[in-house]
Amino acid sequence: MEIMKLIVISKFFIGCFFLQFLLQGCIKQFDLPPAYEGTSVQANTSIRSLYDSHIAGNAEKFVDGEIITGIITANDENDNFYKTIVLQDSTAAITIRLDGFGLSAHFPLGMRLMVKLNGLWMGEYGGMLQIGGSIDRSDPMFTELLPVAAPLFSKHLLGVQMEAMPNPIDVTYHQLNDSLHSRLVRLSNIEFAIADTAKSYGDPINKLTISHSLKFCTGGTVYLRTSGFSSFAAITTPSGSGAIVGIYSEFGSQRQLMIRDTNDVQLKQNRCLGIGPSVLFFEDFEQAIPNSILKLPNWNNLAESGKLFYQVQSHQNNQFASISALGTNESALISWLVLPSIQLNQTVGEQLSFLSRDAFDNGASLQVLVSSNYDGKGQPWKARWTNLRANFSKGASGGLGPSWVKSGNISLSNLNGLIHIAFRYTGSDLGVPAVKKNTQFWVDDVKITSQ
Structure with missing residues (x-):
């Protein structure tokens, strides 16, 4: 042509x-x-x-x-x-x-x-x-x-x-790709994130488009975008699970769906029953911008001491959060990566899990913490945090650790209300090599589930 x-x-x-x-x-x-x-x-x-x-x-x-x-x-x-x-x-x-x-x-x-x-x-x-x-x-x-x-x-x-409308293509989260741009697709075993249930599809007052997180019961996120001008903008999102039909698109690395009307949304089943634990939160960092400072909706990536921030990196076609003090030439570094808030009032048996991997371990530390009084906006180090016991990858002093390490299932069942989970990195990169603590840590597949 x-x-x-x-x-x-x-x-x-x-x-x-x-x-x-x-x-x-x-x-x-x-x-x-x-x-x-x-x-x-x-x-x-x-x-x-x-x-x-x-x-x-x-x-x-x-x-x-x-x-x-x-x-x-x-x-x-x-x-x-x-x-x-x-x-x-x-x-x-x-x-x-x-x-x-x-x-x-x-x-x-x-x-x-x-x-x-x-x-x-x-x-x-x-x-x-x-x-x-x-x-x-x-x-x-x-x-x-x-x-x-x-x-x-x-x-x-x-x-x-x-003519008859074409049947939507049934696809899973991992089958979504750019060959499906503008296609009519059906996503099953999916539900709105708890924070996005009972919310209006769009903003009919200010006429703004709203994005709501759709979570697959087995992990993975797609964003439903709805115009504030749509006839159903004021209707509230359901809390159940099921299937949703829409036109698939991507903006940058973000996977998106747009519905024609609310008949495309068939979320009438209990939340993710029969497919293992209900997923309250999941992040695999695949929608983040690669090779950049990590920026995701409602996350906080902050430096308490120094100017070190978590980055988005990739290895073997897999994206993850990464942090290392190497090359900073700073003596005291403390960096926070805080997840969006999680509501635990309506769930039981909640557990946190994630994967980690280390490289060139020389003594820097990574912790996972929980807080019930952090407001999600200010400086997290001014809130009260409790250290959570988790398995972290460590000891790979000569290079990259051989494999990802599972954190184990970390119980959150003794907590109620709105909570925040955070990763806190502590390291340094000043002085002779013997005193530097600039271990690199990778974090991926952060998940919170309930029974």
């Missing part, structure tokens, strides 16, 4: 992925595609081939008469998808940006749609490959993919007929 290429630097994602206007009364009329009339036009390429031809970071104009077809699996019917439709064929799915309101009346779910791509553009918007009508180069630092203008709908979009 001969295409024109233009290198694009993706804009930093600011605010809500799908914005909406406060006033929608002045809706422009646009030329509609011929609906349900059939067409002699035939697709000559697949959606998967578009992904295969795309060069990451580029915007590409279609000039060779490419035509795709597929079934519409998402639209703006309930205002959670803004000025977009999602088209899926047997190979893949892609989002099409359209500059119009009330799209669902003319592009309903289940419609087979032909898209004449000649003259349109393909590029990245919010990190996702999408189809648009043009590009905006007014900002010399960025090139933006713009939606297809309303007067061009009838030229490029041909409604063929109504």
